[in-house]
Amino acid sequence: MLASSIATYTPEAIAGLSTTTLRSLAATDFAALMESQVEAFSTTQVAALTVNQAAALTIDQIVYFSAVQFSALTKAQVAVFGADEIAALSTTQMAGLTANDIRELTVTQIAELTTTQVAALSTTQIAALTAAQVGALQETQAAALSADQLAAFTIGPFKSLKSTVLASLSPSQMDALTTTQIGELTATQVKGLTEDQIAGLELTQVAALAAIGLAALSSTQASQLAATQLAVLTATQLKSVAAAAIGGLTPEQLATLTGTQLTALTTTQIKALDGGQVAALTPEQLAGLTGTQLTALTTTAIEALSETQLASLSIVQIRTVGSTWVHALNADQTAALTTDQITALTTTQLKGLTATDLGEFTATELAVLTAVQTAAFTSTSIKGLSEEQMALLSTAQIAGLTAAAASALAPTQLAALSTDQIAALTKTAFSGLTSTGIGALTAAQ
DSSP: OOOSOGGGOOHHHHHTOOHHHHHHSOGGGGGGOOHHHHHTOOHHHHHHOOHHHHHHOOHHHHHHSOHHHHHTOOHHHHHTOOHHHHHTOOHHHHHTOOHHHHHTSOHHHHHTOOHHHHHHOOHHHHHHOOHHHHHTOOHHHHTTOOHHHHHHOOHHHHTTSOHHHHHTOOHHHHHHSOHHHHHTOOHHHHHHOOHHHHHHOOHHHHHHOOHHHHTTOOHHHHTTOOHHHHHTOOHHHHHHSOHHHHHTSOHHHHTTOOHHHHHTOOHHHHHTOOHHHHHTSOHHHHHTSOHHHHHHSOHHHHHTOOHHHHHTOOHHHHHHSOHHHHHHOOHHHHHHSOHHHHHHOOHHHHHTOOHHHHHTOOHHHHHTOOHHHHTTOOTTGGGGOOHHHHHHOOHHHHHTOOHHHHHTOOHHHHHTSOHHHHHHSOHHHHHTOOHHHHHHSOSOO
């Protein structure tokens, strides 16, 4: 008859135990098993151990298990092993774990794997990790992952990798990430990437960034992108970048964007551009912007436009910008507008000008205004014309003035008009003159 304690059994006797008999033995006795006794267990016997029997095994005994024996353990059995027991497993034992075995490790056990054990995992084992297990990996463990291992992470679990762990990856490890993995990065993961990691992304990786990832870029991260990296971003990708990140691009970076890329920017993104960025745009880049985009520029950005940049704007662009945009131009900028651009101004744009705006028109610019355009002078804006400017208006332009505009003319402005100009006023406009204005007219006028 067999002794009551399994610790007294010979290896041969242990090997001959039925699973029923084995399971009936006291769990506490298992802690006294020697190496030869542990090695005598068949895989069937190992799988038959009760949870209590498995929990009684010491670290040394677990180490005695061969890779095949350890692989035979059930999920319930492995679950009772503590961090120290798991950390004691040899790389040979780890290598013997099947995909199912790997998935049976708890998140706590995964978090306790040593860097040596992590480095020993095969790509098949890495691919078998669940999202919860990947989420349990620590920075020190990630440092042990090889390029092949990193590339082996499947997409679902990879998205569970903590942002702090991803941020700890070295340049060579980042290079190992596949374009599919990069394209599936979550917003949180992208936000956690370091400046060096952003700057080190391969062109194929940048091109693979999805909308959710691009939208998560901070202004600091965006400022790290090289010209070559920016060049691979499509119009669709650029639209996904947050306005704050676009605002974080340096003037040098912005100057590298193609016309197609710039025209893809939304009005919200355009509003984020500052004066320094806009001033860095080439005439060719500006020429590609739509009127809607130009209108979205802030006053500060508009004021930063150079004469050369303004001259590059087409008639269509000029006609489509709002009156607020034209109003934002300073005297030098207004003077830089070409005669074609001046004649392209709509009546709506002209009606939005202030007295200061109109007073900034040069003689050449005033000369090309049509009667339809002068009819857009308001009672406010016309006050900005100097005596010299009034004298330059043609009879046709004078004839375009409305009664409201004429009524706002100061005596000094009226006095500057020639008899032909006075005669050119329509009856309606003349009737709008104030008594003070009429009184200022000379006998000749």
